[in-house]
Amino acid sequence: MTSSTLAAPGAGGRRRRLASAAIVLVALGLLTLLYSALAPRGSAASSSDPDVIAGRDLFVKFSCASCHGMNGEGGQRAPSLIGVGPAAVDFQVGTGRMPLQHHSAQAPRKRPVMTEAQIHQLAAYVATLGPGGPPVPDVTGYQNADVAFGGALFRTNCAQCHNFVGAGGELTYGKYAPSLAEATPTQIYEAMVTGPENMPVFGDKTLTPDQKLAIINYVKSVRSQADPGGEGLGRIGPVSETLAGILVGLGLCVGAALWVGSRA
Amino acid sequence: MSAQAEAGAKKTLRYVDDRLGSASFLRKSMNKVFPDHWSFLLGEIAMYSLIILLLTGVYLTLFFHASSQEVIYHGRYAPLRGVAMTDAYASTLHLSFDVRGGLLVRQIHHWAALLFVLSIITHCFRVFFTGAFRKPRTLNWHIGVVLMILAILEGFAGYSLPDDLLSGTGIRIAYSVMESIPLVGSYLAYFVFGGDFPGVDFIPRLFVIHVLLVPGIIIALFSAHMMMIWHQKHTDFPGPGKTEHNVVGTVFFPTFILKTNGFLFLVFGILTLMAAFIQINPVWLYGPYNPSQVSAGSQPDFYIFFLEGSLRLMPNWETTIWGHTISWNILIPGVILPGIMFNLLAMYPAIESWATKDKGFHNLLQRPRDVPVRTALGVMALTFYGVLFIGGQNDILARTFDWSLQATSWTLRVLLIVAPPIAFYITKRWCLGLQHHDEELLHHGIETGIIRRLPSGEYIEVTAPLPPQRAAVLAMQLGVEHNGHANGHGALPSGNGHSSGHVAGEAEATKLRRPVGPVNRARNMLEGFFFERGDAPKANPEDDEPKTLSH
Structure with missing residues (x-):
């Protein structure tokens, strides 16, 4: 606003002001109408x-x-x-x-x-x-996805937190990547797209829907697959093997040593 | 057998003997005496594991391809079909899924490897805590320590061969540990790997190390280990008729050889059963190695846990000098610490003999309690090792028990410093307490649990005498003069001058048995199964007069 308008307020100036107020009001009203029309449900x-x-x-x-x-x-x-x-x-x-x-x-x-x-x-x-x-994803037909490709993707993107077969793993300060044993295909997909807790979001540009289905197929098939070598020991690697080695292997051998070594 | 055939056999034997002079050697060897104690068989578990490792290892080499050549897998395991991998990994899959008995043999081999190192460590405990390493066996102790290091190295080389994701991670760490050595580290790593990690040279080299070089040295040193035992004869615990200059036990032929062969088959059987029922190192689940990938909870085999733990617990220290970074965070836990640990282990016999000024020959063993400081030092070292061992599994433990990883690591860091001295103190006091108990047993006899009331109204506890043999052995172990009377009256510190607690009559003495409950009865039965009953402490009417004491 210039100093001249302030210095000489005339009748024309008042009318102008009233008119602009009316315009603002009308514009606001229109905006409200537009908003209520365009806004996604109230x-x-x-x-x-x-x-x-x-x-x-x-x-x-x-x-x-x-x-x-x-x-x-x-x-x-x-x-x-x-x-x-x-x-x-x-x-x-x-x-x-x-x-x-x-x-x-x-x-x-x-x-x-x-x-x-x-x-x-x-x-x-x-x-x-x-x-x-x-939205809630549709995972039908995930069984047809490429399981070996899914495995490679899983090892690249998921295994560093969830372990090589999705048995879970520890993160910092009490947080963890949970086991995928109970996760349903839909839930695995949802986790990838929403990134719950500490999990990063794997958007469709990071992993395409087909790649996500392949990962799901790998997780579900490897979880349900039998262990050809016997008891799987939780599939967490050498820690449980060590426990079995000490308790069963060394335990039985020392027991045998007690037996052999005592009966002269 | 006809006389003619017998004469023929004799002639053949003479022919051999004339040329090899083997008869006197055989006669001597067959009559060689081995003492009986179950703990002397711990080393034999290692020996038999080694034999089983050699047998199964030969089978595995028939099918394994030590090659980093990239191939596309088209075998039976569907979740890896079409995946690019090294020939080493592909041949391990082929060996596991397509070769008859391949998986079983691979699993026997791997379980045997764990048992090999486990039994070496346990055998080392036995030798350490009983003082079997003392002169004249110090040299054999050194060989044993080298064998232990070689066994660990051999195990690492073995599980790294299949080139799976887990073992590849371990090799990556080994490469970095080499790199951390100041000045020469990078050159050394390049030399070993034939260039930058991972390269194509390493797996063939590792194969030669695993199947030829290290086993060759192990077998040579193991033979020397055995020959020294043969020459120096086996140690034994003090016992009736046992001195520093004799060996009491079973003769090599036929008794000992039968027992020891039976034990070989027991160990083989145990390992085969384990391999049949418990899965180990499922490389197909780990996937092929790819430097861009790593799995949560990546652990080495147990014998590397302590190194893994030291790396995990080490604070992140680095110094930069003239543009060169010295990675203390890897150098200390990966190179310096294991160097100190193994050197201390190897030098311990010299340290002990220097500190105790004991330069004598020792063929009789000591019980852990008889040398409290050594036992306490051993437990202290084991505590240190144990904290590192647990540290190597910190993430799995944190996950399993719902702890915080940071809290776990910090607790272990503190324990690594604080726990060993505490363990030393507790163990030493514990040993001294056990010694006191033995002295009490020697001087006062065995508690019967019977409380008598004397005519005067005083209550006394009735004790039964120690059998004289056991008393003599106990006195020997405690290193005290013993007058031959299990419960010599004169040696008794009679509490209040009373000696009125004598139990009258031999008949009554036979009743002086501690009342046994169901647990102790079961224990006695087990004891009878494992040990001869002869040396079990019990009241014997033919011994000295039973003795009672008021405390």
Whole structure:
């Protein structure tokens, strides 16, 4: 605003000001209309989808809100859920990691507290909090993916934390890469696209969907494969072999030595 | 046998004897006496493991290709079909899945390797804690230490050959340890690997080291080890009729040879059963080696755990001098520390004889409690080794027991410094306590658990005398003068001047047995299974008069 307008406020100036206020008002009104028309569904309270309404009830009933906030906005104790997408909800609740039992270095896998239908409803509600996030993946046909290629990809991308056959491994300060023994194909895929806990996200440009399916096929087939050499000892490498070597091997040999060495 | 045939046999034997002079040697050898104690067989476990390793190893060389040539796998194991790998790895897969008995033999070979080093270590414990390494056997102790190092080296070379992801990680570490040596490190690593890691020369070289060089030296040194035992004769624990100048036991032929052969078959049987039922080193699960990959929980075989542990527990120290980095973080735990450890082990006999001024010949063994400082030093060293051993598995332990990895490592770092002196102190006190117990046994006799009330109203505990033989042995072990009476009255520190606790009559003395519960009864049965009953402590009516004591 220039000093001349301030110095000489006339009738024309007042009218101009009123007109600009009206324009601003009209523009705001238009924006509001545009927003309500273009915005992806409003708050859950205004949604008519029964899944979303049930999901919101679950969100409160299972105390998700106590850490993630009434609107999933997150807080000091928990991250925001705005834009995380259904895959993250399905993974966290489907593996029993959420709802959290207590705060520790990492949420352990446990028996899920919600049914699949409830998880679906909760995911529908969380999706209304904000757009984005990967959907629950479809893994049908993963058995047809190239298992050997999947193995090579697994050793390159996954084994450094999850061990060579997905038996799990230790990370820093009490965190860990869990065993993949109980993980379902869908959950493995979800973990790759959502990166739960300390896991990095393996987006479709890092690992294509086909490569992800190959990894899943490798994990599932190697987990279900029999051990041709006998008892597998947890497939964690030489530590359990050492225990068996000392207890069984040396133990039996020393027992034999006691027997042979004493009867003259 | 007809007289003619007998004469023929004699003639043949004479023919051999005239040319080799073998008869007197054989006669002497066959009558050689070996003492009986189960702990003397720990070294034999190593000997038999070695024989089994040689037999199974020969079979494996028939199918293994020591080559870094890259091939594409098309064998029976589906999860690796079409994957590029070295011929070494592919031939190991072929050996495991397509060769008849291949996996079984490979697993026997690997279990035998673990047992070989395990039994060498246990044998070393026996020799150390009983003082068997003392003069005149110090040289054999040195050979034993070298054999132990060679066995570890041979094991490392062996499990590295298949070129799988796990063993390749180990070779990578070995390469870096070599590189950490100041000035010459890089050149040394280049020399050993024929260039930069991994290269194509290393596996063929490792193969020659594993099947020819190291086994050759092991067999040569092992033979020297045996010949020295043969020449110096075996040590024995003190016992009835045993002195520094004789050997009491079973003759080589036929008793000892039968027993020892039986033991060979027992060890072979145990290893075969293990190989049949427990999987070891599943290389097909690890995948082929690729320097860009590594698995969580990568551990070496157990005999490298202590080195792995020292590397894991070492703080990250580095110094840069004139543009050269000295990696103390690898040099100290990977080179200096094992160097000190093995040198101390080898030099221990000299250190002990220097410190005790004991230059004498010793053919009789000592019990661990009889030499508290040596035993405590040994336990101290073992504690240090044990903390490193656990340190090598810190991530697996943290995962298994839900500990924090950092907390585990820091606890172990502190324990590495603090635990050995504590172990020394506890062990020494423990040995002295056991010595006191023995002295009490020698002077007071065996507790019977019977409490008597005397007419005067005093309560006394009734003790039974020690059999004289056992008392004599005990006195020898404790190094005290013994007057021949198991419970010589004069030697008794009579608590309050009372000697009224005598138990009257021999008949009553036979009843003076400690009452036994079910656990002790089972233990007595086991004892009868393992040992002759003769030397078990018990009240004997023909011994001295039973003695009672008030404490």
